[in-house]
Amino acid sequence: MERPTPGEARPIQKTNTEPRLAIDRLGVHFGNRSALEDVSAAFGGSETISLLGPNGAGKSTLLKVIAGVLPATHGMVRFNGQPLTGHTSAIVYVPQRSSVDWTFPVSVIDVVLMALSRRRSRFLPFGGDDRERALRALDQVGMRQFAPVQIGQLSGGQQQRVFLARALVQDGDVYLLDEPFTGVDVPTQDLVVTIFDDLRRSGRTIVYATHDLAQAMKSSDQIVLLNRRLIANGPPDQTMTADNLRATFGGMAVLPVDAAHAVVRENR
Amino acid sequence: MIDWLVDPLQYTFMQHAFIAIVLVGVICGVTGTFVTLRGLAFMGDALSHAIFPGVVIAFVLGGNFLVGAMIAAIVVSLGIGLISQSNRLTNDTAIGVLFAGGFALGIALISAQRTYVRDLSTFLLGSILGVSRSDLMLTGAFGAVVLGTIAIFRRELTIIAFDRTFAQATGINLWAFDQLFLIVLSLAIVVSLQTVGNILVLAMLVTPAATARLLTDRFKVMVALSASIGAVSGVVGLYLSYHLSIASGASVVLVATGIFAIVFLFAPRTGVVTVAISRRLHYAHPERDDFSTEP
Numbered sequence: 430m431e432r433p434t435p436g437e438a439r440p441i442q443k444t445n446t447e448p449r450l451a452i453d454r455l456g457v458h459f460g461n462r463s464a465l466e467d468v469s470a471a472f473g474g475s476e477t478i479s480l481l482g483p484n485g486a487g488k489s490t491l492l493k494v495i496a497g498v499l500p501a502t503h504g505m506v507r508f509n510g511q512p513l514t515g516h517t518s519a520i521v522y523v524p525q526r527s528s529v530d531w532t533f534p535v536s537v538i539d540v541v542l543m544a545l546s547r548r549r550s551r552f553l554p555f556g557g558d559d560r561e562r563a564l565r566a567l568d569q570v571g572m573r574q575f576a577p578v579q580i581g582q583l584s585g586g587q588q589q590r591v592f593l594a595r596a597l598v599q600d601g602d603v604y605l606l607d608e609p610f611t612g613v614d615v616p617t618q619d620l621v622v623t624i625f626d627d628l629r630r631s632g633r634t635i636v637y638a639t640h641d642l643a644q645a646m647k648s649s650d651q652i653v654l655l656n657r658r659l660i661a662n663g664p665p666d667q668t669m670t671a672d673n674l675r676a677t678f679g680g681m682a683v684l685p686v687d688a689a690h691a692v693v694r695e696n697r
Numbered sequence: 698m699i700d701w702l703v704d705p706l707q708y709t710f711m712q713h714a715f716i717a718i719v720l721v722g723v724i725c726g727v728t729g730t731f732v733t734l735r736g737l738a739f740m741g742d743a744l745s746h747a748i749f750p751g752v753v754i755a756f757v758l759g760g761n762f763l764v765g766a767m768i769a770a771i772v773v774s775l776g777i778g779l780i781s782q783s784n785r786l787t788n789d790t791a792i793g794v795l796f797a798g799g800f801a802l803g804i805a806l807i808s809a810q811r812t813y814v815r816d817l818s819t820f821l822l823g824s825i826l827g828v829s830r831s832d833l834m835l836t837g838a839f840g841a842v843v844l845g846t847i848a849i850f851r852r853e854l855t856i857i858a859f860d861r862t863f864a865q866a867t868g869i870n871l872w873a874f875d876q877l878f879l880i881v882l883s884l885a886i887v888v889s890l891q892t893v894g895n896i897l898v899l900a901m902l903v904t905p906a907a908t909a910r911l912l913t914d915r916f917k918v919m920v921a922l923s924a925s926i927g928a929v930s931g932v933v934g935l936y937l938s939y940h941l942s943i944a945s946g947a948s949v950v951l952v953a954t955g956i957f958a959i960v961f962l963f964a965p966r967t968g969v970v971t972v973a974i975s976r977r978l979h980y981a982h983p984e985r986d987d988f989s990t991e992p
Contacts, residue, residue: 460784496866516868529860533734543859546852547867578915599867637821 447510449474449634450495450603456503457490464490467504468659472636472651474602477629479645480638482655484680488638489525491655492605495636496522508603518547521601523592523610531581537591538563538576544598566594570620586617593624604628606637610644622648642669707940713828717836718935718949721889721901722927724840727847728885729927730920731878735858738903739789740777743796744879745886745898747773749803752820752890757806763835763838763887767920770883773799776874815877823894825935825945832891839888846881854878855916892931900950901927908957911967927957 435500448471457465465487480488493499495506497516506513508520537696541563542555549555567573570590575583583591591611609621625635625648639645645652645665652668654660654677661668661677705711732741751769755762773795780791828836847854853874856864859892865871882902889898909922934949941948962970 493862497868498862498865516866516867522863522866524862524866530734533859534910534916534919535855535859536915539916540859543852543856543863543867546856546868551849551852555729581914686974 430623435552447507447650448472449509450636450687451507451510452491452495452504453507454504455491455494455501455506457487457494457499458502463657465494466658469504470653470659470662472603472634474632474634476651477630477635477649478637478651479624479649480636480653480655481642481645481677482660483640483679486656486677488655489607492522492607492636492638495603496520496605499520502591516600519602521596521599521604523604523606523609526585526588526592529588531583532548533580536577536579537567537583540580540591541566541595541598544595553632563594563598566589566597569597569624570594571654584614586613589613589617590620593621597624601633603634603636609637610639610641618644644676701940702936705936710826710828711835711935711939713830714825714935715932716833717825717892718931718945719928720833720836720840721892722905722929722931722987724885725889725898725901726883726909726924726927727844727883727920729902729904730909730916730923731847731858732882732902733906733910737882738899740792740879741882741902742899743777743792744770744773744883745890745895746796746803747799747885748886748890749820750799750806751894752895752933753803753806756816756820757810762890763839766887766890767880767883769799770887771880774879774883778872778876781802801881802988820890821895823890823897823945823946825938826844828891836888836891839884843881843884843888846877850874850877893949897946897950899927900953901930904950904953904957905930908953908960911957911960911964926953930956961973 450472452470455465455468456463467540468487468491480491482488490499494501495513496512497520508517513520538560545555545559545562549559564573564576567576570593572587572590572594575587575591580588580591593609596606612619613621625637628635629650630632646669649665651663652665653662654668654673656677661670663671706715729741732738748766748769751765751767751772752762753765754760754769755765760764776795777788777791780786780794781788783791803820804817807820810816810884843912853864853869856867856872857869857871861871885902886898889901893901905926906919906923908926909919912922913919930953931949934952935945937943937952938945960968964971966972
């Protein structure tokens with residue numbers, strides 16, 4: 430499917446009637462094991478959605494299917510009403526930090542410039558305006574002074590900021606982030622929330638995976654509770670009920686502390 | 698000393714040998730950067746052995762051995778892709794099966810020839826002193842293809858080496874680029890067969906790149922250093938081979954290994970010995986915590 434590149438004027442396709450992202454009875458199987466079963470949900474523009482569930486619930490799998498990295502076994506994903514087949518630059522995927530070889534000999538700005546590598550001539554080096562754009566994105570995440578630093582020297586929070594800067598340069602309509610709050614310091618968590626708010630205000634859709642219930646409640650318009658199947662889907666105050674959380678995370682005994690708080694709040 | 702340097706250059710075969718080994722050093726140095734960063738050393742070893750039957754068949758039939766090697770390389774890389782589709786077998790198992798099988802086939806074919814021993818040693822150890830002018834042209838042409846392909850697709854190859862999932866999410870076709878890289882790698886191996894031989898090709902792919910990685914955190918610098926170290930090892934190795942009368946392939950690889958050892962021990966920031974010494978110099982008496990006086 431041909432997609433206009435960001436930056437150019439994009440035609441508004443039926444965005445008033447169709448949700449931006451519609452997940453339709455999606456199922457993913459790895460051999461005999463099913464990772465996702467019959468999941469349906471719809472996400473609009475200017476929304477932050479958190480995917481919440483225990484390890485192995487299929488959060489990463491769902492993100493990867495939307496990103497076009499994994500094929501769906503059943504069902505499909507629609508983007509602006511069109512079935513999503515293969516890659517579109519309007520959907521930006523930010524992998525889990527642990528998926529990357531951080532000893533790789535590249536600098537911070539090199540990683541950010543990877544966002545543009547498919548959109549520039551392969552016969553020319555990156556131009557000054559490309560580097561300027563990368564530096565501006567690094568500025569937004571407070572990492573400009575780290576531009577020439579080798580990525581192996583960064584802390585977990587700094588690594589996440591670099592990924593975020595690269596995603597900003599990719600400039601899509603939909604941002605998919607796998608565990609952006611995991612293993613990062615509090616200032617970085619706050620920064621990620623600020624960036625989400627900026628993106629949401631400019632009409633973007635943000636979908637991120639997390640197992641931090643407090644974070645999800647604080648910073649999302651919609652919560653998708655997932656445990657291989659869809660448990661619940663809607664605004665935080667409607668989805669975060671004791672029954673739903675129990676169905677997602679199992680019995681009370683394994684509920685994380687934050688979940689327990691949410692349950693207490695619900696029962697008041 | 699001047700004589701030591703100039704003496705070998707009076708022979709045409711040595712001039713050819715020097716040009717060939719510099720080309721091989723650069724080609725393998727650049728390709729090897731991607732091999733080491735992606736952890737494909739075993740794949741490189743396997744390809745070099747699996748190419749062997751193709752070379753032998755070409756030799757027996759009197760065809761061009763580069764063509765035979767290319768066909769073998771493509772068959773083997775597709776075969777590895779096919780076998781590793783199986784859920785029960787890992788990629789390196791698939792590589793192991795094909796690499797040993799291919800090598801055995803090559804030896805079986807060549808052992809049926811009358812000049813068995815001489816031919817075998819030529820293929821396995823290289824025969825750098827027999828590099829003709831047309832061999833040089835062919836090496837240069839193949840080298841240009843290898844380096845040109847890597848230059849054109851440098852960004853895709855780098856992103857794939859760094860983060861395969863992100864590469865796929867940005868629309869890079871992983872399967873196509875993996876096959877492309879295997880073909881480039883096979884070409885690099887093929888052009889090295891004549892100079893360093895089948896068994897020692899791996900060293901030219903891995904050792905200069907590994908040495909370069911110890912010296913820098915910059916990708917482009919690593920590529921340039923790896924190519925330079927490959928070429929320098931080749932030239933120094935050839936001189937030693939000429940003056941000490943040792944096999945050229947072994948001599949070149951030993952020089953590369955020697956450079957690696959020196960860098961591993963004494964590199965400015967990463968050397969094992971350097972780091973230990975600088976720790977002693979700077980923190981000889983940590984309890985005093987006094988940085989104003991030199992130790």
